[in-house]
Amino acid sequence: MSIFLRKSPEMPGAATALPGRAHPVAAARNHFVSGRPLAGPYPQGSDTAYFALGCYWGAERAFWRVPGVWVTAVGNIAGFTPNPTYEEVCTGRTGHAEAVKVVFEPEKVSYEALLKVFWEAHDPTQGMRQGNDVGTQYRSGIYWTSPAQRAAAEASRTAYQAALKAAGRGTITTEIVAAPDFYLAEDRHQQYLAKNPNGYCGLGGTGVACAIATGITAV
Numbered sequence: 001m002s003i004f005l006r007k008s009p010e011m012p013g014a015a016t017a018l019p020g021r022a023h024p025v026a027a028a029r030n031h032f033v034s035g036r037p038l039a040g041p042y043p044q045g046s047d048t049a050y051f052a053l054g055c056y057w058g059a060e061r062a063f064w065r066v067p068g069v070w071v072t073a074v075g076n077i078a079g080f081t082p083n084p085t086y087e088e089v090c091t092g093r094t095g096h097a098e099a100v101k102v103v104f105e106p107e108k109v110s111y112e113a114l115l116k117v118f119w120e121a122h123d124p125t126q127g128m129r130q131g132n133d134v135g136t137q138y139r140s141g142i143y144w145t146s147p148a149q150r151a152a153a154e155a156s157r158t159a160y161q162a163a164l165k166a167a168g169r170g171t172i173t174t175e176i177v178a179a180p181d182f183y184l185a186e187d188r189h190q191q192y193l194a195k196n197p198n199g200y201c202g203l204g205g206t207g208v209a210c211a212i213a214t215g216i217t218a219v
Helices: 056-064 086-090 111-120 147-166 208-213
Strands: 047-053 069-077 097-104 140-144 175-178 182-184
Touching (some): 056 097, 056 111, 140 147, 147 175
Parallel strands (some): 140 175
Antiparallel strands (some): 047 097, 047 140, 069 097, 069 182
16 A cells, blocks of 8 residues: 555654655745745845644745745654655654744744744644644644744743633643754645635634634733
8 A cells, every 4th residue: 555545643753754855845936925035045134933833834824924024935844754745744654744934024023923823823732633634744833943932932832821721721732842954845835825715724813722812922
């Protein structure tokens, strides 16, 4: 049976992950909406954040609409397989999460504001799933690129967890770790909902944190 017909519900280890490849998959050069380069160069003084919150099609749109975000791109993060294809990630045997790379201008939008978008666009209590999307690639994650980002992310998790607990909701399962390698996804996945306005989203501001914790600051 093909590896692409069987999906593992458990995280693989480095020894059991798919081997991948030495070269990146074919990805677009520029953002479909803004025309800006996905892989740089980026404006001087810009910063980068990485978030995983379920299917990256809807997740990316949640961020590219934010004023001060310079460019976004979708890809795969926190796995073992180098340069994975979409089909490989979907088997659950690469260890990656579907993620959004967010390049932003700190003088126009703060990292804390991006964290608010993150928490309120999905349900961070679901473990290896997001709604109807089930699998290790749909887990919730924040991948920090500096000690300041780490501190802000952990503080925001504490604030949202307190609100969720007060409302009788579950425990946040979001992983918060240093950003590992991020691999751009194929061209067809970049800015998918701009190319396919009636396409599947899976997100949209209806996450449990949004429903009960709107107005919480990140720190």
